[in-house]
Amino acid sequence: MIATAQGVPDMLQTPPPSVDETEAACIARDFYGLSGDLLRLSSERDVNYCLSTGSGSRYLLKIANEKEPVEYTDLQVSVLRHLEKVAPDLPVPRNLPTLSGEFHAPRASGGRIRLLSFLEGSLLTAPPSDAAMRRSVADAGARLTRALSSLDADYGGPKLLWDLKNAACLAELTEAIESPRLRDRVERGISDFKDRVLPRLDGMRWQLVHGDLNPQNLLTSADGQRVVGILDFGDLVRTPLVCDVAVTASYQIDFTDPLRTAAEFVSAWHAEFPLQDAEIAILPDLIATRLITIITVASWRAARYPANAEYILRNVTNATKGLDTLCDLAPDELANALRKDLQ
Known part of the structure; x- marks a missing residue:
């Protein structure tokens, strides 16, 4: 295995969180009140699931790398909110809140949880x-x-x-x-x-x-x-x-x-x-x-x-x-x- 490198950020030296479908389903239910079919998507350092509900709605459930600074999660949320305000015609995801109204929440075993709208296309x-x-x-x-x-x-x-x-x-x-x-x-x-x-x-x-x-x-x-x-x-x-x-x-x-x-x-x-x-x-x-x-x-x-x-x-x-x-x-x-x- 290639050794760790001093100039490389921790996020790239840390594997994605270990989140199986069972845990992802619990996260969707407990934080967002949602249930449905889950499909894991490819990702470099995070864990992403497509959540398809019985009503036909689809969402992106994201669990960030445990080494992602909370300030960086905040920045991603702020950028999407800014784009929704100044360029609503741009086809970008929308932040969706937890049941308690937050746009991200801590995961007990590391990383932060977010839910985004799911964009359709090829x-x-x-x-x-x-x-x-x-x-x-x-x-x-x-x-x-x-x-x-x-x-x-x-x-x-x-x-x-x-x-x-x-x-x-x-x-x-x-x-x-x-x-x-x-x-x-x-x-x-x-x-x-x-x-x-x-x-x-x-x-x-x-x-x-x-x-x-x-x-x-x-x-x-x-x-x-x-x-x-x-x-x-x-x-x-x-x-x-x-x-x-x-x-x-x-x-x-x-x-x-x-x-x-x-x-x-x-x-x-x-x-x-x-x-x-x-x-x-x-x-x-x-x-x-x-x-x-x-x-x-x-x-x-x-x-x-x-x-x-x-x-x-x-x-x-x-x-x-x-x-x-x-x-x-x-x-x-x-x-x-x-x-x-x-x-």
């Missing part, structure tokens, strides 16, 4: 097959960023490895990458981030962002043409807002045609939430940083939790292909393509 494929879906993802992400820009939160979230500004911390985890060639490429990318990218981040616009608009956190309509759901606000963080553009773009680019598809995505985001010149210039580096983060964190966590490896490693193949493609481009080739499309 998980997005990666990469999307057409420009319309790609633009819809960009539009949804930009609208969410705009809505979050008006939230003045005192707490900006814990240190998260998925937050691109922390990518220098990945260096201590690269031993988990099995391929020597890929490990070397990742390590060179981390060094490049520290030397060229990190010093430029202070000059960017900062705000609270979603942090993880990957395909497993986006739901699409039945015809696959538009986003109808934005899930999982468990990676919220205050960071340069362009990092969220990069995170989302890293899954939406078709790396068999990176210049065209990246330009389609970024131009759609820019139309809803305009990006500054400095943000356009740094975006290709941050997309590469996200791909490096996916490969490194997933490899490290899969080694620690082999029983959940299939879920943890689900995005690594595409991330590796994407990193190879970006490394083969000429310097500034992608940035120039983005600028040209925005003119």
Whole structure:
């Protein structure tokens, strides 16, 4: 097993809570007065159940990782309440209270309990097959960023490895990458981030962002043409807002045609939430940083939790292909393509 790492937050070093269906049913009954069929859903560090009641209603029952700070749970609740107020048309979950009126409650053996509305739709494929879906993802992400820009939160979230500004911390985890060639490429990318990218981040616009608009956190309509759901606000963080553009773009680019598809995505985001010149210039580096983060964190966590490896490693193949493609481009080739499309 890969050893614990000093720079890694406790939430990523602690397995999800052990909550079987029997306990989940008790939680639903005792805290929310609900009963029905339970289906466990995949999750990286929490435990999630879909609760289907006899009346046909569905809910998401969430039991947070025991190492999640209560301030972070509060932040997730506050963000969803803020979005309900300022952007009610955004398709995000709603907080649902306990029988005593609270939006989260402590679990006796660790972790905190929440209930959310259940959003219907199909998980997005990666990469999307057409420009319309790609633009819809960009539009949804930009609208969410705009809505979050008006939230003045005192707490900006814990240190998260998925937050691109922390990518220098990945260096201590690269031993988990099995391929020597890929490990070397990742390590060179981390060094490049520290030397060229990190010093430029202070000059960017900062705000609270979603942090993880990957395909497993986006739901699409039945015809696959538009986003109808934005899930999982468990990676919220205050960071340069362009990092969220990069995170989302890293899954939406078709790396068999990176210049065209990246330009389609970024131009759609820019139309809803305009990006500054400095943000356009740094975006290709941050997309590469996200791909490096996916490969490194997933490899490290899969080694620690082999029983959940299939879920943890689900995005690594595409991330590796994407990193190879970006490394083969000429310097500034992608940035120039983005600028040209925005003119």
